[in-house]
């Protein structure tokens with residue numbers, strides 16, 4: 105009985121669709137939103153006014169992902185400029 109109740113609680117928790125996100129919060133160079141339902145965080149782009157990237161409860165992880173993402177975007181831009189030049 106107790107086990108099935110805990111299982112149901114986990115299901116509800118994981119079933120959160122993160123529909124109610126807070127207003128963007130600024131932290132250092134980053135903006136992120138927090139889910140009002142479960143507290144998960146997601147990066148927020150102030151320029152396009154959209155959230156993006158993975159969800160994570162740990163802001164450190166999102167920041168690490170963002171750093172990697174920025175590097176990747178840089179290298180991709182370099183690739184495409186090389187291609188268009190040739």
Ligand SMILES: [Zn+2]
Nearest residue numbers: 120122139142
């Ligand atoms: Zn949520």
